[in-house]
Amino acid sequence: MSDSPKTDFIREIIAADLASGKHETTITRFPPEPNGYLHLGHARAICLNFGIAQENAAVGARCHLRFDDTNPEKEEVEYVESIKADVKWLGFDWGDNLFYASDYFEFYYDCAVHLIKNGLAYVDEQTAEQIKETRGNLTVPGTPSPWRDRSVEENLELFAKMRAGGFEEGAAVLRAKIDMASPNIVLRDPVIYRVLKAEHHNTGDAWCLYPMYDFAHPLEDAHEHITHSLCTLEFEIHRPFYDWVIENCPVPAKPRQIEFSRLNFTYTVMSKRKLLTLVKEGHVAGWDDPRMPTLSGARRRGIPAIAIRKLCEKTGITKFQGITDIAQLEFEIRDHLNAAAPRRMGVIDPLKLIIENFPAGQSEDIELDNHPKDPAMGSRQVALSRELWIEADDFMEVPEKKYFRLGPGRHVRLRGGYIVKCTGFEKDASGKITEVRCEYLPGTRGADAPEGVECRAAIHWVSAEHGVEAEVRLYDRLFTAEDPDAAEGGFVSVINPDSLKTIRAYVEPAAANAAPEEVYQFERLGYFVADRHDHQPGTKPVFNRTIGLRDSWAKK
Template identity: 70%
Template sequence: MSEPSKSDFIRDIIADDLATGKHSTVITRFPPEPNGYLHIGHAKSICLNFGIALENEGVKAQCNLRFDDTNPEKEETEYVESIKEDVKWLGFDWGEGLYFASNYFGFFHDCAVHLIREGKAYVDDQTAEEMKHSRGNVNVPGTPSPFRDRTVEENLDLFARMKAGEFKEGEKVLRAKIDLASPNMNLRDPVLYRILHSHHHNTGDAWCIYPMYDFAHPLEDALEHITHSLCTLEFENHRPLYDWFIDNCPVPSKPRQIEFARLNLTYTVMSKRKLLQLVQENRVSGWDDPRLPTISGIRRRGYPPEAVRHFCKRVGITKFNGTTDVALLEFDVRDHLNASAQRRMAVLDPVKVVLENWSAEPLAIVEIPNHPQNPELGARDVPISGEVWIEREDFMEDPPKKFFRLGPGRHVRLRGGHIIRCTSFEKDAAGNVSLIRAEILPGTVGADAPEGVECRAAIHWVDAATGADAEVRIYDRLFSVESPDDADGGFLTVINPDSLKTVTAKIEPSLAEAPAGFNCQFERVGYFVTDLKEHRPGVKAVFNRTVALKDSWAKQAGK
């Protein structure tokens, strides 16, 4: 699977490197930390890194999937497996290029020993607070640690004893000896190794010292012969440190780090920490809650991977941070489903209509196309009897002038079936319409209205005898403001109370048997998908709304 991508500054750099002979191949990587589920922002990076590899197949390009698993306190096998599933769902394949940073722990250790032998690293006994204070700030240079001038022999001995587990967590760290006066704070003797007596998901209890991300990441890239290490702009100030490690460690290659702007969306939070908080505090039902921007969440909501890839291509790759309107993502989802999703009928707020002059035959069949513009998707037979459900909003007791649906004495067509006329209706004790009586106009299936009969609308319906009940979840945006991160009381205070509404709907028989993950349009209602976890064909029907037919939030913003 390879889709054309518009040019950008990263692709221009790569094209120039190939044209000038600087590189004869292109090797990129997608390097997630397995400390949470991926979100739509990661999808942009996945599409970029794997997309570049696919676009350069002529030079044997490759994109590795590498797990940066250097922090055992936050990483879990569950996250590893979910990330693999997300990458595959988006349509990409890492082939033989599946790697774990933890498999390089021996190499990282050897590089650290090399730096110690070169006098470029030392063991520090200061506390984290003392180190923070001694590093200074952007206006004040750092002051040397009292342990900065330890001898090479002493540092080698202490580091070996750290590795052997002789010290407690926080008792000692290994730091690089670079430049305490550098205006770039990342170069002021950064920590390379810390002590963590924690079980690792991949290496078990083999190690009790673990490398810091800034130290491990460039070494991983070099070991895998990555040509272009693509990361987001927050790592731009880390690039001098990245290059320092590459220049001062015994690495087999010299990758180039290039930064691009991350994806930010309105009405959304992207921070893994905040997403984890939403999950742990049960504000949502889990990492795959369809309201979350996690890839597993949008998959469960019914977003097609093709639409997500198209959205990432449309957003593009730039050097400038900004925020993209989430409506653009919803537009791409809606646009894709409009062309590909089959149509079905479901009534979310049902009221019964009795067809009083129905024939003696208890059941009839009407043929309805599965898609109005795509005959290749075929048609289906839908049963109808003398009683049907329609949407409550499709009937008005005293309709205004431009209301063309059902009302006393008015005509409307049942989608794919007869034209009917309302003859009377009943109300319950609360004053709500509880039953509508109507008559069919014989001979109007597939035919125009008889002369003198005004029928200007068709409505969807579900047969009362053969239809089924379904749990339908109406999902909306999780937050009620464009920038939840900037909310005065914090992002939790602007959670949209209407982000999920659940109704019991009436569905046509075919929907009850639909497999999990089946996308369709509920005619005149919206796009829906059978839930991946709870829908059981023929037993329990559960549908999630993917996206509405129209952007109702745009209307609210206009008001």
């Protein structure tokens, strides 16, 4: 992470407010709705809100984690817990500042009563379809509801009836009384309360009347004395209503809403509704499937949190909506793991190699560095035996030009060990290579090739006797289209059929004993993580491919 002070238009506003004395401190909030798992698009908002609090800690700044749980039909405790875990995994902590919008339900209700008493809200008994039809459009003003001019007394009575369960769902709503001819459609008497006879994860069945998000959000901010309410650009059109609520309700503070561009990526979808579709229709194995662009999915895939934070820092905070190439995140992943991940050997497309002049039943310990550029990571012993597993593509019956690995009569070095010469091979009835035979050259372990022996490559290997069979899941991008949302057949039509391949592999014992979530570079193959749920040391290891050593999509 950069040590230089971060700067952007939001931080400049906050610095000016502190310098002028408008605010003595800064209070931000990250306010997710617990109706799904957090995704990569949320990372910018998390890093911004918590980051600003950290940067201004000297003046007592803080960031609240607040759940905007005003819609019991879509919210679940599972989502609440996943959000808390993801924010902490990303590297942030809210301390004692954990809040729920549902804790303020009585406050919202009192504010609504205040609006009614001041002639600024009314109970409307039109259907949802009628309200939509009379809202107008960008060129046609809205039509006032026939209930718009009800008396204060009647509205108070009806609103109390709504709270008491006297209306069925959809039979009545409470609307703010603003301007049905406003050029901003959001201000055309928006609905601020509706009847929902649903169990709430936090308040149970205490309420059957719930505030709309646009009404509750500014009140939550004000109730918590938020100084700067930072939202993504889609909320810009809602800011006039945000300010209207603050100005017309009895609130203890007046927060300022500021919008910034959200983080979008190529080859992904960021809509919770679409992510839920992927889960419910079985296109993925769950919200934390390593192919999902959720933070939980990223964690399970072995993507380091610091790579996401670095990307957020580099892409910055702007007012301009754009799309970030997913390759930029992949670069940050490789850049971090190249330095941080210990090396291990694993073979994911096994081909048997027999060293015919190596004594059967014997082995030699080979010492290998855990990292080629970091001596502090130490070394490990790997057993070399007569029979090994190598990658199938490290042998070619008829070698192509510039292919320097094994072929008939060719030499190659076994990583950390001897140079071997291919003496023969076997095929099955279909013509597939099933076994390669070779001889090792004595005296070449850790030494240069003898004069007259051409050896221009080294290959990794795993002892067939000492290695451990593993399940390896080869994950790739979930979508084949750069913009899945624009696909003619819908985003589901461009799901990558090769986004997951589960294979049998072999790994050295030091990899098999990995702790869940430990990431290694399997030499020459890429970065792999021990699955946080399915991998347990002492049992058959399970690894997920985090990312390859190179961008395999660069030419596509």
